[in-house]
Amino acid sequence: MRSIARHPLLRRLVETVLTLFGVAVLVFTTLRAIPGDEITATLGTEAAGLSAEQQESLRAYYGLDKPLVLQFFSWLGNVLTGNLGFSRRAGATVGEMTANALPVTMELAVLATIVGLLIGVPLAMLSASRPNGVRDGFGQLVGLAALSVPNFLLGAALLTVISRYAHYNPNAQGFAHFTQDPLLNLQQMLFPALILGFGLAAPIMRTARSALLEVQTQDFVRTARGKGVAPWRLRVRHVLHNALNPIVTMTGIQFGYLLGGAVVVEQIFSVPGLGRQVLAGIQQKEYAVVQSTVLVIATTFVVVNLLTDLLYRVIDPRVRAA
Amino acid sequence: MTALLELADLRVSARSGRADREIVHGVDLTVEAGQTVAVVGESGSGKSLTMLAVMGLLTDPLRVTGGTVRLGDRDLTALSERELRTIRGNDAAMIYQDPMTSLNPLMRVGDQVVEAMTAHGVPKAEAGRRMLDLLARVGIPDPKRTARAYPHEFSGGMRQRVMIACALAMRPRLLIADEPTTALDVTIQQQILALIDELRRELGMTTIWVTHDLGVVARLVDRVVVMYAGHVVEDAPVRQVFSAPQHPYTKALLAALPDPTDDDRPPLAQIPGRPPAATDSVEGCPFRPRCAQAVDACATRPALQPRAQGRAACWVPPHEWRN
Structure with a gap:
């Protein structure tokens, strides 16, 4: 078992997975740190004119109302099953x-x-x-x-x-x-x-x-x-x-x-x-x-x-x- | 006998800044065809540089700044790089000090021997056949298989055998062996020395052994040329060098050879002091500061003068030496 764990190929694989996971976390948090979200980006200043319920339902539509950890893992889970997401702007899947x-x-x-x-x-x-x-x-x-x-x-x-x-x-x-x-x-x-x-x-x-x-x-x-x-x-x-x-x-x-x-x-x-x-x-x-x-x-x-x-x-x- | 190699007042300098710093100060040396000569001296004496200058292999900042090198009827210092290339590895070949670094690590050893021939116009197929013979001749087992190996798969001794095969591929008239055994195990040293000597006889090559250890090549050479700080200080038949050295430095070198049969002698004699660095400018005889025989006349540098046999650069004849 020890010898398998030390195999350079396996080590490399583990390193790679960890690196990619790190990248995913980093991008996810950086994006959230930028002010604004898809709602404000789409509606611009008009977003401010929406009622609280409208805001709430839009946030729910985009999944922005869920806790960050949940958002992260639901996205990651989708990626792992081959679903990279959907772009409303392009009208196509990622x-x-x-x-x-x-x-x-x-x-x-x-x-x-x-x-x-x-x-x-x-x-x-x-x-x-x-x-x-x-x-x-x-x-x-x-x-x-x-x-x-x-x-x-x-x-x-x-x-x-x-x-x-x-x-x-x-x-x-x-x-x-x-x-x-x-x-x-x-x-x-x-x-x-x-x-x-x-x-x-x-x-x-x-x-x-x-x-x-x-x-x-x-x-x-x-x-x-x-x-x-x-x-x-x-x-x-x-x-x-x-x-x-x-x-x-x-x-x-x-x-x-x-x-x-x-x-x-x-x-x-x-x-x-x-x-x-x-x-x-x-x-x-x-x-x-x-x-x-x-x-x-x-x-x-x-x-x-x-x-x-x-x-x-x-x-x-x-x-x-x- | 005719001279195969003739160095006249050969000077090698290193460029440092705008000035040239001379390291080899006018070497005169003649090697007859078929002769075997040892060039002996401490590291830094300029012996290797002199030989690299003969091959035209000095690289920046080193270069020949004076004198001539005649090989046969041609002055090598007057040749272009292109003309020199037809001589290197063809008329004159060299075996180097460190076989661990002297082979290209990314090239199969067989290809490196083949290259020594294709560089001089031998067709590839023929070079390939001759390479297998050469590898067998220098004692490499199973040449067909080993020719496809890379240098890192070889021991030091085996690599030096490959280097020998490269050097002898074109059957050169002149072979320069620059400390070919220094980097090898003692047990391997004798094998390599014997192999080179055997091939020298077989091919009738004029051979120059460069060494810091006179004992190693004493049995293999006709003549000994002793260099010190970029000067030839003695040049004489090997028997005389051992029996009656004409230069105090030669005598000191011999005293430094271990002799297990002589109980009275201290195991390893030393020459006091150290040779001048290339940066020191020495007035007079370069050995003077370390010489037990130095007299006032040594303030002027002695030229090589004929002795009963050979030549020596010393003002004080051996019979006047104090012990």
Whole structure:
């Protein structure tokens, strides 16, 4: 029994469940701490004109009259049975909404991550090939710029310039899902992915640069040079390969942020992702929408983390053995 | 005999700030084809740096700041990185000190040996076949299976065998073995030394052993080059070095070797003081502050001068030494 309880997989599972429960509690209480509820959000100032009975019956309708603990567990119980709640605003269940938004967010996150890696890693290799040289200065400068420019600025600027001067704005029309119109979908995803990817490139570049610099000084790199290995093979097969773990870690974390944190860019480019779903939920005080969506995001985050761990095993035979 | 390797006034410096700090101060060294030479000295004497400079493997902030390295008829210091690459691992190969860190942890050992050949244009399939032979030759059991293993699955001795296979893959003319047994268990040390020596004979390689322990390689070499603080202080046939050292430092090194057959000798003699740090600028003979034989003339640095056999950099001839 002891040995089963100590199994890393089981421990991991318990940790995950506890984490998700913590997230649920946190979101639930934070939401309740925001002034107003769905009644005031729907009726605005007119809510004050309602009679006490009307108020009472509305509160009962939304289930707001029950004790908080009861509200929490009734929601959690529903979630566990697959009922994520209903959005009056959208006229759809949170399950349906999420089924639409999650693929969009995932697609955007994957594309942005690819962009971030395609910019960040080569830039880091360029920087590390001659530390403190001109290339390194250039790479660091681009990294700093990418880190410093807020993406709402970049997004708004890009959208303005492209639509105004190039008369190209694929995001002006309704959003097309990849399954409906892949070509239009990719066009609509292009700019948000570029902007998010640019922001992503900075931390990836910094992490990769320091990892590459560290690996470069290791003995086995000297061995490879001593064998007469060509520079490109040396940089990729020996140096980059050994620097992958920190890069994967950083990318995994950043990917997690993208799942819920792309709200601003989703808003600017009218991409109906999870971020917008949460935002709308908060504005409407649709508690179930926010709670359930955040829980979905957190679960996805956990899964991504798990995949990152699996990736370590693919990269490093020593992890596989352990 | 013809010289295979010829170092003339080779200087290695470390860049620190804007100034260069010289660490190897003009090494002259000639190794004849087929000869086996030991380069001996304490850590910090510049012996490893000199050899890395020969291979063109110095990395920032270290670099060659003077002199030439001739291998055969080519001056390696004048070659581009691209040209050097065709020589490294091909004409000249090196075995390194620490086999635990000298292999890429993420690459199968077989691939690392194969790479030593494909880097020089050997087709992959042929390199694969030769790799299996090489692994067998360096004493790795069941090469077909072990070639697919990763370095962490190997012991230190086994890893050093893989390193030897990498170094010998292209049958280099020059082999530099940089303290190849220092990081290994004593029991394994002898096996590795014997293996390298055996392969040296078999392939007729000119070999340079770099070591801080003269006792380890005494039986394997023709000649001994003693380095101290970035200078060659003595260069002589191995018999003479042991029977009649021409430099007080060489003599002190020998006295520091344990000799279980001699009861009168203290178990481990020490050389008083310590070698100058690379940051110290030493006037005159670098060994002077620690030397029992120092005289006024030592304030000027002695050049390597011919002795009956070999060369030594000392103003005081052995017959004038006080004990």
